[in-house]
Amino acid sequence: MSIPTSYRRVVLVRRPPGEPVESDFRVEEVPMPEPKHGQVLVKVAYLSLDPYQRGRMREAAGYAANVALGEVMTGGVVGEVVKSLHPTFKVGDIVEESLGWQEYAIGGGPRMRKVDSSLAPISTANGVLGMPGMTAYFGLLECGEPKPGETIVVSAASGAVGQLVGQIGKLMGCRVIGIAGGAKKCAFVKNELGFDACLDYKAEKDLDKALLAVCPKGIDVYFDNVGGEISDAVLRNINFFGRVALCGSISQYNASSPPMGPRLLGTFVGKRVTLRGFIVFDFVERYPTAMRQMGEWIKAGKIKYREDIVEGIDKAPRAFIGMLRGENFGKMLVKM
Amino acid sequence: MSIPTSYRRVVLVRRPPGEPVESDFRVEEVPMPEPKHGQVLVKVAYLSLDPYQRGRMREAAGYAANVALGEVMTGGVVGEVVKSLHPTFKVGDIVEESLGWQEYAIGGGPRMRKVDSSLAPISTANGVLGMPGMTAYFGLLECGEPKPGETIVVSAASGAVGQLVGQIGKLMGCRVIGIAGGAKKCAFVKNELGFDACLDYKAEKDLDKALLAVCPKGIDVYFDNVGGEISDAVLRNINFFGRVALCGSISQYNASSPPMGPRLLGTFVGKRVTLRGFIVFDFVERYPTAMRQMGEWIKAGKIKYREDIVEGIDKAPRAFIGMLRGENFGKMLVKM
Numbered sequence: 001m002s003i004p005t006s007y008r009r010v011v012l013v014r015r016p017p018g019e020p021v022e023s024d025f026r027v028e029e030v031p032m033p034e035p036k037h038g039q040v041l042v043k044v045a046y047l048s049l050d051p052y053q054r055g056r057m058r059e060a061a062g063y064a065a066n067v068a069l070g071e072v073m074t075g076g077v078v079g080e081v082v083k084s085l086h087p088t089f090k091v092g093d094i095v096e097e098s099l100g101w102q103e104y105a106i107g108g109g110p111r112m113r114k115v116d117s118s119l120a121p122i123s124t125a126n127g128v129l130g131m132p133g134m135t136a137y138f139g140l141l142e143c144g145e146p147k148p149g150e151t152i153v154v155s156a157a158s159g160a161v162g163q164l165v166g167q168i169g170k171l172m173g174c175r176v177i178g179i180a181g182g183a184k185k186c187a188f189v190k191n192e193l194g195f196d197a198c199l200d201y202k203a204e205k206d207l208d209k210a211l212l213a214v215c216p217k218g219i220d221v222y223f224d225n226v227g228g229e230i231s232d233a234v235l236r237n238i239n240f241f242g243r244v245a246l247c248g249s250i251s252q253y254n255a256s257s258p259p260m261g262p263r264l265l266g267t268f269v270g271k272r273v274t275l276r277g278f279i280v281f282d283f284v285e286r287y288p289t290a291m292r293q294m295g296e297w298i299k300a301g302k303i304k305y306r307e308d309i310v311e312g313i314d315k316a317p318r319a320f321i322g323m324l325r326g327e328n329f330g331k332m333l334v335k336m
Numbered sequence: 337m338s339i340p341t342s343y344r345r346v347v348l349v350r351r352p353p354g355e356p357v358e359s360d361f362r363v364e365e366v367p368m369p370e371p372k373h374g375q376v377l378v379k380v381a382y383l384s385l386d387p388y389q390r391g392r393m394r395e396a397a398g399y400a401a402n403v404a405l406g407e408v409m410t411g412g413v414v415g416e417v418v419k420s421l422h423p424t425f426k427v428g429d430i431v432e433e434s435l436g437w438q439e440y441a442i443g444g445g446p447r448m449r450k451v452d453s454s455l456a457p458i459s460t461a462n463g464v465l466g467m468p469g470m471t472a473y474f475g476l477l478e479c480g481e482p483k484p485g486e487t488i489v490v491s492a493a494s495g496a497v498g499q500l501v502g503q504i505g506k507l508m509g510c511r512v513i514g515i516a517g518g519a520k521k522c523a524f525v526k527n528e529l530g531f532d533a534c535l536d537y538k539a540e541k542d543l544d545k546a547l548l549a550v551c552p553k554g555i556d557v558y559f560d561n562v563g564g565e566i567s568d569a570v571l572r573n574i575n576f577f578g579r580v581a582l583c584g585s586i587s588q589y590n591a592s593s594p595p596m597g598p599r600l601l602g603t604f605v606g607k608r609v610t611l612r613g614f615i616v617f618d619f620v621e622r623y624p625t626a627m628r629q630m631g632e633w634i635k636a637g638k639i640k641y642r643e644d645i646v647e648g649i650d651k652a653p654r655a656f657i658g659m660l661r662g663e664n665f666g667k668m669l670v671k672m
Contacts, residue, residue: 055606227602249602258598266563266585267594268613270391275611277604 003041003082006031008313009102012067015059019254019324024057025073025317032104034083039108040095041083047101047313047334048076048126049320050160051225054253072100073316078115078125079105079336089114096125101316103336119295127160127331128305129294131280135247136164136223137290138283141172143245143276144221148173151215153234156225157198158185158306160331161247165223166195167303174221177214179207179230181326188329193304207233221245227252228261235264235273244275253324306330339377339418342367344649345438348403351395355590355660360393361409361653368440370419375444376431377419383437383649383670384412384462385656386496387561390589408436409652414451414461415441415672425450432461437652439672455631463496463667464641465630467616471583472500472559473626474619477508479581479612480557484509487551489570492561493534494521494642496667497583500630501559502531503639510557513550515543515566517662524665529640543569557581563588564597571600571609580611589660642666 006029014024035041056067056074067074077100081093086108089095097112099105115125127133139161146152152169156162157178166189169176178189178198186198197214204210211219211233218239224231227249235244252259268275283290297303308328310319316334323332342365350360371377392403392410403410413436417429422444425431433448435441451461463469475497482488488505492498493514502525505512514525514534522534533550540546547555547569554575560567563585571580588595604611619626633639644666646655652670659668 224601227599231601246601246605248605249599252599252602258600258603260596261599262594263563263585263588263597264594265560265567265582265611266588268611269582269584270615271613272615272618273613275601275604277606277608277610279606279608282608 003032003043007102007104009072009100010313010316011070011072012057013069015057015069016254017256020054020057020317020321022317022321027314027317033106035085035106035108037085038087039106040081040086040089040112042077042079042095042097042099042105042107043082044077044079044099044103044105044336045094046078046123046126047316047336048078048130049316049323049332049334050075050132051248051250051253051324053320054324072102074098075101076126076131077105078122078130081107094122094125096130101313101334103313120298123307123309123333123335124298124305126333127307128164128298128303129291132160132331133164133294134283134287134290135280136161136168137294138280138286139245139247139278140165140168140221140223142283143278144223144243146172146174146221149175150220151175151177151217152221152223153177153179153211153215153219154223154225155179155230155234156248156250156326157189157195158329159225162223162225163189163193163305163330164303167193169221170194171297171302175215175217177211177219179234185329188306192306201230208236211237223247224249226250228259232262232264236267238271238273240271242271242273244273246275246277250324250326307333309333309335311335339368339379343438343440345408345436346649346652347406347408348393349405351393351405352590353592356390356393356653356657358653358657363650363653369442371421371442371444373421374423375442376417376422376425376448378413378415378431378433378435378441378443379418380413380415380435380439380441380672381430382414382459382462383652383672384466385652385659385668385670386411386468387584387586387589387660389656390660408438410434411437412462412467413441414458414466417443430458430461432466437649437670439649456634459643459645459669459671460634460641462669463643464500464634464639465627468496468667469500469630470619470623470626471616472497472504473630474616474622475581475583475614476501476504476557476559478619479614480559480579482508482510482557485511486556487511487513487553488557488559489513489515489547489551489555490559490561491515491566491570492584492586492662493525493531494665495561498559498561499525499529499641499666500639503529505557506530507633507638511551511553513547515570521665524642528642537566544572547573559583560585562586564595568598568600572603574607574609576607578607578609580609582611582613586660586662643669645669645671647671
């Protein structure tokens with residue numbers, strides 16, 4: 001395979017105080033690096049755009065290091081090893097690792113993993129068989145603890161994680177209600193993914209009332225991807241002994257300081273609600289089991305997934321900004 | 337013992353939209369009832385005033401039934417059996433049960449229990465060896481899961497529950513920080529109860545900063561009795577993998593709808609914070625073990641407690657209103 005002498009990548013050049021704009025990023029061409037001992041050179045096939053990446057653009061460090069100004073944006077990729085000085089990975093291997101928004105990258109860190117391209121399209125290593133898949137699996141099963149017959153509500157229901165949460169919930173014997181933005185997404189969630197119902201938060205005038213209508217036995221588990229007013233409505237209607245998996249808060253990511261909302265913590269006392277924040281990496285030792293299970297479900301046609309793919313690394317900033325607005329429809333990917 | 341032909345009780349006559357006023361209650365004199373088969377007549381010695389009782393004054397039912405207008409206010413009492421048609425409890429027994437704000441009451445329900453007056457003053461059956469004691473014990477140990485060397489923060493630190501939470505925390509080998517209102521309470525919490533520090537929320541201009549100063553390793557466990565701005569400050573500074581025992585929200589009890597506050601749920605994701613609402617009755621099967629442990633700690637002088645006692649049932653409304661304002665200093669009791 002012929003390897004070019006330069007490649008393109010996206011670096012962060014400004015920390016946005018609110019919603020990011022394209023000029024917060026710069027697409028730049030840089031010389032092709034050479035892998036050192038223990039490293040590989042990866043030709044990226046797909047870049048994964050995920051909401052957590054907004055957090056890495058901040059000044060303050062969160063649970064992982066932020067992106068320094070002038071440095072490549074954080075992001076998971078799947079691609080092919082085109083050069084290898086690594087003892088395990090060889091040229092031609094398809095691998096997945098968090099290598100950033102770039103067309104080529106030096107890989108070979110402890111979290112690099114080989115992707116079995118015979119199982120499913122390799123893009124799924126960034127989705128259902130990757131971080132979003134593991135997030136849905138462990139977040140729902142470990143933090144949500146759903147029991148057959150219970151009602152689960154998941155926000156951002158057509159997104160990378162949400163679409164899987166609902167389908168896993170159905171496989172667990174639960175009633176599953178999605179919340180998504182727009183009639184198209186809701187129709188997909190209900191008709192294609194098999195959720196029992198999906199509420200369009202943009203169309204519903206009274207989300208509390210709409211939730212009560214589709215959750216006649218209340219809400220036992222809430223898988224929260226969005227925070228804000230949508231979550232307020234769900235949390236006001238959560239059942240006694242309800243569980244909340246705090247996965248994300250995309251409605252708040254562009255805020256420079258926490259916006260105001262109704263104080264609901266007090267209502268969780270008498271209802272004995274448990275809320276648990278989690279990060280998928282906490283479950284990393286159990287990924288193999290979960291990957292096997294997800295793979296089996298996919299092969300059996302029990303789990304479907306939808307991807308939203310743009311082409312070209314230069315499209316990444318715009319696609320990312322759109323995703324934070326909810327403009328994507330399915331797992332957001334950039335194909336190189 | 338001569339039993340009078342009438343007795344006084346306090347009934348609810350109006351549901352306060354905000355802070356209760358004395359005219360929401362009526363002290364009335366009613367004829368002495370006769371116990372039926374399986375019942376006892378209890379002469380109340382102490383009535384327990386607790387923040388949860390504010391919730392029972394609402395129209396909407398919470399986790400327990402509310403008080404109907406014209407009915408006696410809910411409250412735990414300790415007293416002496418003066419008549420008995422009950423197979424187990426006999427005249428002279430000291431008992432504890434939730435019998436309401438009254439001088440005499442018909443008891444003998446499934447939750448009535450005999451109080452061992454040789455262990456400690458009988459008023460403790462409403463405090464350290466009663467519901468508040470069990471709340472502190474199970475809330476801290478089960479929901480807070482403190483580990484030696486960790487830092488615990490407890491709000492309403494000089495209150496019935498808070499004072500015990502901190503002392504149990506110290507017995508668990510933790511650093512314990514209290515938050516209370518006023519220099520007197522803080523001095524008591526630090527000097528008498530042995531907390532490592534106590535912050536006066538009324539005097540601190542910047543509670544976040546003050547917390548950081550006394551919690552150099554951050555906050556691992558928060559036992560929340562108050563909600564509102566005090567809890568905001570603690571929750572903004574909670575550690576990764578922190579645990580929050582949601583016990584009460586006294587700052588919000590007089591509000592007719594949830595006030596606004598900063599949205600903090602999103603910050604709990606990356607920090608993997610778990611928040612758990614609980615009600616002490618969920619642990620009722622394990623009370624005997626906990627009571628034994630608390631009794632041993634008291635006998636060994638390892639747990640101290642402070643009571644704030646007013647005399648006369650007619651003083652109950654005023655004392656209750658004051659407690660909601662934080663005017664009490666220790667476990668609030670009405671002595672008959």
